Amino acid sequence: MNEPRPGFKTSTRMPFPPARVAVSLLFLMNGFLIGSWAPKIPEFAERLDLTESRLGMMLFVFGVGSLVMMPIAGGQLARFGTRRVCQVTTLLFLPALLAVTYANSLTSAVVALFLFGGLTGAMDVAMNANAVEVERSMAKSIMSSCHAFWSLGGLIGAGLGGYLIATLGVVLHALIATALAAMAVLLAWPKIMTDQPHAEDDAPKARLPRTLLPWLIGIVALFGMVPEGAVLDWGAIYLRDELAAPLSHSGLAFAAFALTMAIMRFAGDWVRDRLGAVRTLRICAAFSLVGLLMAGLAPNTVVALIGFALTGIGLSNVVPIAFSAGGNLPGLARGVGLSVVTTFGYAGILFAPSLIGFIAEHSSLSAVYTGLAACIIVIFAFSHLARYADRET
Structure with a gap:
């Protein structure tokens, strides 16, 4: 009989407990909205009359938003726990695709993209931290599969997004994508693992x-x-x-x-x-x-x-x-x-x-x-x- 590998305790729990399903759904939802953004980029550039260089600068704003808000989210995890930060960042991120879709000026687009990038980054930190907590509770690795669900969500979002934009237009696409993402959040919400902040933190x-x-x-x-x-x-x-x-x-x-x-x-x-x-x-x-x-x-x-x-x-x-x-x-x-x-x-x-x-x-x-x-x-x-x-x- 194989001995358990040092560093992990054996576990008799179910392989897919509710907390693991919930965090996987959060990764799927986050990847889905990012994937849904990809086919919108040409229309976004055309709507705002952006040259390639200006579009590159706008995408740079997305990245800056992520790097600014990731550490902020990380600092809140010890204070409030991963469940609370996951819930807050997910709710804030949910309408981000709609905000980018309705941005009709350069200023509003910069703000929308900064928040889009920032909130996806903040949610990313929170859901990864929650996945770490679920790993601890299950005494087994789940992080790779969580990232696989993110990749799967991105593929679905990009593939479905191109079709919906071509047939229904960018606004209806954003509404449908947001509604589908909200359904994933509703399924995950009651099952997100509850963890309490440690007094020593x-x-x-x-x-x-x-x-x-x-x-x-x-x-x-x-x-x-x-x-x-x-x-x-x-x-x-x-x-x-x-x-x-x-x-x-x-x-x-x-x-x-x-x-x-x-x-x-x-x-x-x-x-x-x-x-x-x-x-x-x-x-x-x-x-x-x-x-x-x-x-x-x-x-x-x-x-x-x-x-x-x-x-x-x-x-x-x-x-x-x-x-x-x-x-x-x-x-x-x-x-x-x-x-x-x-x-x-x-x-x-x-x-x-x-x-x-x-x-x-x-x-x-x-x-x-x-x-x-x-x-x-x-x-x-x-x-x-x-x-x-x-x-x-």
Whole structure:
């Protein structure tokens, strides 16, 4: 008989308790609204008469909103508990898509996008913190599957959104998407795990941490998300411009990456519970390293797609493990370590693609993907910190 892995207690509880279902629904809902925003971007730019450069600045505002409000949400977790912060941020985020849809001036659009990005970031911190609490209560990993539900929600939102916008228009699309998201929230609401703030989580400890641990784990999340943003925003251009792929095949770069990532995120919890977070992270980093080098040095489209698929396998569980580790750091008020890690991570996916564009303009995307292997070497160097993701309940 197999012995239980150190760091987790055995549990006889049901595999899908209500709290796990609830937090999965929150991830699904958040991803769904973000996915619903993607097909609205062309109409948004046309409505406000935005050039490409101005649209880029507007999307930058979205990222700034996230980075501003993530630490604020993290600071409230120790004071109010993850359930309360989840509920408040979810309710505030719910009408954000409508606000962007009805923005009819540059000023109102800036405010709406800042709040859209800020509230999705705040909700992201809160639901990740709640997922950490559910992990503790279940004594098993669930973070990877939660992120898989976010990816699934994004795919549904983007796919359904394009059809609804084409057939019903942008306003009805926003109303329907918001109504569907509200249904998910109603289902999740009574089942969100209740946790009480700890008396020892006093105000001084809720400040920015002075220990290096959350910052180092944040670097792991950052260097896990930078390659993800590079594939998302530049993969199609790489295939088209540097590997002479036809236009119909250029989108396959992110498709290959996203497919393997989603599959492995649903399998990631099972793998982590058996191998441990440190070993799982190192295996994932190895796949990422091989995948990025294969994609960057690819002589043709087929080899590049295999490389992107391997990269998706590798990066699938880097961020969930980093988030679990950040949420379990000892000696910190709940949410503080996690907010640092999430802020670092999302900075990578929000801001690195623009820097990559500047580098690619002066060299090539092939050199960029090959060079991004250096990020994975850093993840290897800090992989021992993933042990905090295995902290005993």
